[in-house]
Amino acid sequence: MSAARAMLCDTARAVFAEAATAGMAPVEEAGFALLLVPEAEGGFGGDWEDVNAVLQIAGVTVPGLPVAESMVSDALLPAATVSLMAGAMGQALALSIEHVSTRQQFGRPLGKFQAVQQSLAVMACEVRAVEAAAAALAARLDAVGLDPAAADFEMAAAKLRANRAVGVVTAIAHQVHGAIGFTREYDLNRVTIPLMRWRGEHGNDAYWAARLGRQVAGLGGQGLWGAMTAR
Numbered sequence: 001m002s003a004a005r006a007m008l009c010d011t012a013r014a015v016f017a018e019a020a021t022a023g024m025a026p027v028e029e030a031g032f033a034l035l036l037v038p039e040a041e042g043g044f045g046g047d048w049e050d051v052n053a054v055l056q057i058a059g060v061t062v063p064g065l066p067v068a069e070s071m072v073s074d075a076l077l078p079a080a081t082v083s084l085m086a087g088a089m090g091q092a093l094a095l096s097i098e099h100v101s102t103r104q105q106f107g108r109p110l111g112k113f114q115a116v117q118q119s120l121a122v123m124a125c126e127v128r129a130v131e132a133a134a135a136a137l138a139a140r141l142d143a144v145g146l147d148p149a150a151a152d153f154e155m156a157a158a159k160l161r162a163n164r165a166v167g168v169v170t171a172i173a174h175q176v177h178g179a180i181g182f183t184r185e186y187d188l189n190r191v192t193i194p195l196m197r198w199r200g201e202h203g204n205d206a207y208w209a210a211r212l213g214r215q216v217a218g219l220g221g222q223g224l225w226g227a228m229t230a231r
Contacts, residue, residue, distance in 0.1 A: 001053075027070065048079070123173065127165070
């Protein structure tokens with residue numbers, strides 16, 4: 001991560017922490033709506049990798065606020081939602097690891113039980129896959145000048161991958177937490193509930209599977225290989 005992006009993320013964490021109680025006003029005052037606006041036009045001059053990093057933080061700290069909508073066009077909201085989902089899944093994994101490391105059962109931490117370790121390994125694979133999909137989508141959007149049509153293959157693949165991971169990630173997170181994960185006072189439900197909502201936003205699993213499938217079928221075997229290697 002570059003120094004500029006690290007500073008951007010630090011700013012995002014501070015602003016979103018305030019926005020969690022104050023609403024969108026701090027986000028608007030900080031100028032996040034100008035993140036993708038060129039510097040020559042008075043903006044930050046950022047790219048989609050910057051957006052991806054900021055929205056992953058938003059997916060953890062302010063999942064109920066329209067941060068993505070304030071930053072990107074409607075055509076890019078599916079891509080923005082993938083970033084939100086990646087951030088929320090990462091937080092669910094972190095909370096789960098912390099819980100099983102400290103919660104004692106039968107005289108030892110839950111994380112020492114092989115069944116729990118196996119479940120968390122499955123969960124971690126899903127989370128990292130979504131993070132990788134979000135990163136690949138960001139790289140493609142930056143390569144094509146944020147043209148959603150030119151990045152439609154990556155957008156469909158990333159949103160479908162994120163959607164399919166939601167069920168696994170939320171189920172395992174709540175299984176290892178037990179009852180505490182459902183309480184209002186605990187942070188887990190603050191990311192798992194938005195995850196289930198985001199899964200259906202901008203198209204459900206069937207929508208994105210059909211959209212991706214049509215592109216693959218249209219390319220054919222040799223065409224798909226050529227399209228993939230050219231990226």
